[in-house]
Amino acid sequence: MNYIFWDIESSGSRTTWDAIVEFGACLTDDRFKELDRFNFRCRLKPTVIPDIGALLVNKSSVEMLKNSNLSHYQMVQEVSKKFSSWSPAIFASYNGISFDEEFWRKTLFKSLMPNIYQTNTNGSKRIDILNVARAAKLINDDAIKTTISDKGNPVFKLDQLSVANGIEHKDAHTAFSDSLATKSIAEIIYKKVNSVWQSSLKTISKSETEEYIENNKIFSSIEYFYGKARIYLCTHLLYHPSWKWSICFDLKNHPKDYINLSRADLKDAMKKSPKILRTIKTNKSPVILDEKAGIKEEPYNKIGLDDLNKRIELLKNNPKFIENISSILRDEAEEKQSIDQTDLYPEETIYSGGFASDKDKNLMKKFHESDWKNKLNFIDKFENPNNSYFAKVLIYEESPDVLSKEMYNEIHREFAERLLSTNSEKWATTSKFYSELDYLREKYTKAKDAGRLKLLDGYNQYVMDIQKKFENA
Known part of the structure; x- marks a missing residue:
């Protein structure tokens, strides 16, 4: 399947309220040979006040904001048509699933485009190269060169990553340049840590992710927080009753310490750190590796595979424990969902207003x-x-x-x-x-x-x- 490497620049970071001012993308085959490209600039919507910091970063002059050839609406139409002609494909972005994609979806929503899920419907799938780069670095430190933060952690900012890996990136923070840099990072991972690249392609859709976690009783989930990527050896327990994400048990914990707890005590245990449960957002293209990656890490290497399998059997033989977890999660979700939807502006109803x-x-x-x-x-x-x-x-x-x-x-x-x-x-x-x-x-x-x-x-x-x-x- 072809790849679409894409990036946006915007008037600010509020995905619901700000506006896209530049859109760049390139289409490649499955070996990264470029097939097509585009770069569009548009005038800023007259109903949006820009953030100065964003304009300085993406090099937007007043001349660009006022006099670009395309209006915002015209650019949306052009990009949507181009993406449709390139699809189905794998949409690849850098930190895009949490930002660029949300921005694009909400832009399509407010622009009255019939399919706001353009990047993951009609056969298209998506991948976030930032997540794959973090996993690649974790598995093979030499695969991706990075700068190091003051706290001693690898820095994955695209502009710094490009310099560290000798990638030409003259116009960092412009849409097309960033999309090409994303493509180059993907190529490095493909060549140097192909096992991670191939694993990442197994979870680029919700259905494929669910199939993987259901067919592998032990797997390595990669999470990133506090500046570090971490591996958790997990087993799937259930799907969240409201969000439908995979709720997994972290096998560093022994189920015997939790399966007989009262519902109230279990609820307290679920809030404590370190967490006994890990959440895999199956619709967000997570990076999941096989058990070999996690079994090398402490404390899993000390527990051993035989004992880990026994823990999984213990979980499987205690359905009441899993039912209690589901019940607790359902109650928490209902509490969060109790916000009065009438208080939402139309722009905020993309996920609450139904299809x-x-x-x-x-x-x-x-x-x-x-x-x-x-x-x-x-x-x-x-x-x-x-x-x-x-x-x-x-x-x-x-x-x-x-x-x-x-x-x-x-x-x-x-x-x-x-x-x-x-x-x-x-x-x-x-x-x-x-x-x-x-x-x-x-x-x-x-x-x-x-x-x-x-x-x-x-x-x-x-x-x-x-x-x-x-x-x-």
């Missing part, structure tokens, strides 16, 4: 096929009121002149209230922007960085123009 109906998906297709004036005819036809809201916002952002005065004012006032708010909000506001601006001006004045100060002046004028537009709403 779009077939009727709405058909309307979305027709909406995109129509000119802006005719797009108005679809606003009141959607079954889901959030989709009607997104339609109005898209028209407001792309072709406001076709809106009635009443509808224009409705959307205009809503974004004026959001962007000009002086409260602490979920999204970027002019108030937050000016606070960041003051801090950075002082910093770069002390550093006598005339170039950065000039950029700050440009960003300031850009946001002042936005503020002026909304002040009289």
